[in-house]
Amino acid sequence: MRRIITHPIFNVEKTKTVRFFFEGRELEAFEGETIAAALVANGIDVFGMTEQSRPRGFYCAIGKCSSCLMIVDDVPNVRSCITLVKEGMKVKRQIGRGEITW
Amino acid sequence: MVKTDFLIIGGGPAGLCAAIEASKRNVKTLIVDEGVELGGQLVKQTHKFFGHEGFYASVRGFEIAKRLISELGENVTVMKQTTVTGIYEDVITAYDREKDLVIEIEPKYILISVGASERFIPFENNYLPGVYGAGAVQTLMNQFKVLPGRRVLMIGSGNIGLIVSYQLLQAGAQVAAIVEIADRVGGYQVHADKVKRLGVPILLRHTIKKAIGEEKVEGAVVVQVDENFNMIPGTEKEFAVDVICVAVGLVPSVELAHMAGVKIEYIPELGGYVPYRDSHMRTNIRNIFVAGDLAGIEEATTAMIEGRIAGLAVSQEITGQNLGFELEKMQEELIEFRSGPFSHKVRKGLERFFPQYVRDYSKNSQRDLGPATKLRPIIECYENIPCNPCQTSCPSGAITVPGNINSLPVIDYSKCTSCGICVMKCPGLAIFMVQENYQPGKDLVVIPYEFLPLPEKGETVIALDRDGEEVAQAEILKVVKSANKTHLVYMLVPAGLTQTVRGFRIPQKAHSLVCRCEEVSVEEIEKAIDEGYTDYEELRRYLRIGMGPCGGRTCRVITLGILARKTRKNIKEIGFGTFRPPSMPIKFDSIIKGEIKDEK
Numbered sequence: 222m223r224r225i226i227t228h229p230i231f232n233v234e235k236t237k238t239v240r241f242f243f244e245g246r247e248l249e250a251f252e253g254e255t256i257a258a259a260l261v262a263n264g265i266d267v268f269g270m271t272e273q274s275r276p277r278g279f280y281c282a283i284g285k286c287s288s289c290l291m292i293v294d295d296v297p298n299v300r301s302c303i304t305l306v307k308e309g310m311k312v313k314r315q316i317g318r319g320e321i322t323w
Numbered sequence: 324m325v326k327t328d329f330l331i332i333g334g335g336p337a338g339l340c341a342a343i344e345a346s347k348r349n350v351k352t353l354i355v356d357e358g359v360e361l362g363g364q365l366v367k368q369t370h371k372f373f374g375h376e377g378f379y380a381s382v383r384g385f386e387i388a389k390r391l392i393s394e395l396g397e398n399v400t401v402m403k404q405t406t407v408t409g410i411y412e413d414v415i416t417a418y419d420r421e422k423d424l425v426i427e428i429e430p431k432y433i434l435i436s437v438g439a440s441e442r443f444i445p446f447e448n449n450y451l452p453g454v455y456g457a458g459a460v461q462t463l464m465n466q467f468k469v470l471p472g473r474r475v476l477m478i479g480s481g482n483i484g485l486i487v488s489y490q491l492l493q494a495g496a497q498v499a500a501i502v503e504i505a506d507r508v509g510g511y512q513v514h515a516d517k518v519k520r521l522g523v524p525i526l527l528r529h530t531i532k533k534a535i536g537e538e539k540v541e542g543a544v545v546v547q548v549d550e551n552f553n554m555i556p557g558t559e560k561e562f563a564v565d566v567i568c569v570a571v572g573l574v575p576s577v578e579l580a581h582m583a584g585v586k587i588e589y590i591p592e593l594g595g596y597v598p599y600r601d602s603h604m605r606t607n608i609r610n611i612f613v614a615g616d617l618a619g620i621e622e623a624t625t626a627m628i629e630g631r632i633a634g635l636a637v638s639q640e641i642t643g644q645n646l647g648f649e650l651e652k653m654q655e656e657l658i659e660f661r662s663g664p665f666s667h668k669v670r671k672g673l674e675r676f677f678p679q680y681v682r683d684y685s686k687n688s689q690r691d692l693g694p695a696t697k698l699r700p701i702i703e704c705y706e707n708i709p710c711n712p713c714q715t716s717c718p719s720g721a722i723t724v725p726g727n728i729n730s731l732p733v734i735d736y737s738k739c740t741s742c743g744i745c746v747m748k749c750p751g752l753a754i755f756m757v758q759e760n761y762q763p764g765k766d767l768v769v770i771p772y773e774f775l776p777l778p779e780k781g782e783t784v785i786a787l788d789r790d791g792e793e794v795a796q797a798e799i800l801k802v803v804k805s806a807n808k809t810h811l812v813y814m815l816v817p818a819g820l821t822q823t824v825r826g827f828r829i830p831q832k833a834h835s836l837v838c839r840c841e842e843v844s845v846e847e848i849e850k851a852i853d854e855g856y857t858d859y860e861e862l863r864r865y866l867r868i869g870m871g872p873c874g875g876r877t878c879r880v881i882t883l884g885i886l887a888r889k890t891r892k893n894i895k896e897i898g899f900g901t902f903r904p905p906s907m908p909i910k911f912d913s914i915i916k917g918e919i920k921d922e923k
Contacts (some may be wrong), residue, residue, distance in 0.1 A: 277452065278452025279459065280456050280459060303358060
């Protein structure tokens with residue numbers, strides 16, 4: 222389990238749980254956390270593949286490096302590290318640059 | 324179209340402070356921030372800040388963020404989860420992720436305080452998931468309470484690398500080592516001492532050669548370098564880690580400033596490409612200001628001061644008030660904070676824009692260790708860092724940071740009341756208390772402690788020296804809990820160790836495993852037998868001993884031996900249980916395939 226339960230400095234407050242889908246798998250997350258945090262908490266580190274088939278995780282967690290791009294509710298190139306997870310959200314790994322949507 | 328007097332792009336320490344100053348003067352202000360909450364990088368800082376009380380010294384970063392946010396006036400509008408995407412001649416565009424909408428903003432004045440992004444370094448397989456920037460690790464564990472992994476290799480021993488290592492340990496992860504390419508630690512000694520006394524090795528003149536793993540990080544290879552930073556073949560060391568944390572610096576995010584026509588210059592001392600600005604944080608474009616890490620990589624305290632300066636300068640122009648006195652005061656704060664040796668680079672960089680001044684500080688450190696039989700603080704603060712909470716928190720005026728805030732603290736032991744407040748307050752956790760001959764043959768050492776679990780009174784712990792090496796057994800005399808979470812642990816150590824012991828660890832119970840598959844120890848089996856499980860089959864069902872993949876090949880005989888010893892029976896009298904197929908784990912698929920083949 223990767224969630225921090227007790228901490229010497231800050232309180233770990235319980236918030237409402239939400240359910241979301243990763244590659245069709247139903248997973249649990251906490252309201253107010255980002256997609257990236259929810260995935261890592263569920264043991265998922267591989268967020269996609271590059272054009273040249275290298276596995277890709279995230280690097281900066283503050284929306285700057287674009288390494289965390291995922292397909293969220295059919296929209297590609299969503300920065301999963303600064304996008305909050307929502308009830309029923311469908312998250313998928315993105316391969317390469319993703320299919321452009323308008 | 325949103326119209327505002329003052330647009331602040333980025334609501335971190337600089338942006339928030341600018342907004343506070345502007346809102347105090349009724350300037351209509353809009354903060355646009357990309358993150359899910361305001362505060363920028365403050366929200367993930369769990370350590371106490373250096374500095375003085377006027378700028379939240381000894382307060383933890385995430386608490387500072389809360390205080391700053393609470394000071395925003397009613398005339399400040401906040402748009403979160405919104406990214407400014409362009410600064411055009413006539414308008415500014417921003418994308419609101421929540422509404423999925425691009426909006427236009429027309430401000431009279433702009434502060435760009437967007438901060439910086441993580442520097443990245445090339446090494447083999449550096450793309451693997453599990454390679455994180457140090458800020459990302461902090462975001463995950465301190466903001467969202469999720470650990471990125473169990474065991475971490477830290478690359479870089481600057482303040483961020485050292486602080487994040489310490490925070491990883493607090494959150495329950497292991498830090499295998501801190502790797503530093505230079506021949507000395509980059510950050511403050513007090514930060515390095517915090518991790519060293521917890522036993523984390525700092526490998527100087529080393530660098531990362533490669534990440535190991537197919538799909539994600541499973542390890543790392545570290546190698547020694549020569550004086551020209553070339554890798555020395557044959558010196559490779561391998562670490563089994565699941566996270567490689569890269570803390571090699573930050574790069575100012577100059578994109579928006581450049582779009583707006585701000586002159587960008589390359590000044591390595593400030594972090595690379597930085598926008599031009601004057602001492603009031605104004606760029607070459609009349610109504611555009613910059614502050615914080617964008618204006619030069621530094622730290623949150625100076626970012627806050629710069630933000631206040633920008634907020635004051637903009638307020639002065641919009642309201643026509645003369646804020647010369649307030650501006651002068653903040654300039655003086657900057658000079659004071661930047662007078663120390665660690666600001667040398669920043670001063671050198673800023674000299675390219677405008678003259679820099681320094682104030683004298685004292686380099687005299689406390690030499691006298693005080694009267695041996697008195698419980699008294701020992702201050703291990705040997706570098707001139709801008710910080711003085713030891714002085715301001717001391718209720719009896721015993722500690723002085725003479726003159727400038729960068730001076731080293733000195734203590735008048737005759738005034739000290741042994742209260743321990745300085746130990747709790749010191750942001751560097753560099754103050755301890757000692758008393759020789761507290762009991763015959765026992766000295767007392769008091770340690771600032773920020774870990775869980777707290778030890779209990781009377782408990783025996785292992786005393787550690789400054790390098791985290793075990794030196795003796797110690798007994799916990801008492802634990803004084805502090806609201807600021809730096810608790811004081813009083814422990815008795817063998818006489819003569821007051822200047823050696825600087826930490827402790829709670830001993831882990833030693834385990835002798837019987838069952839390797841299910842991790843069952845001798846102690847657990849003995850306890851179960853004492854509880855009445857005196858039959859091998861019962862023990863199996865209760866402890867899962869022998870039920871792992873090996874089928875009891877390793878543990879059955881040992882368990883039977885323990886059972887015989889405890890029940891005072893001959894081993895022959897004890898049933899050895901049954902053996903059931905399969906004798907090794909087989910996939911269902913293989914069995915089914917065999918069946919189908921038979922049917923054919």
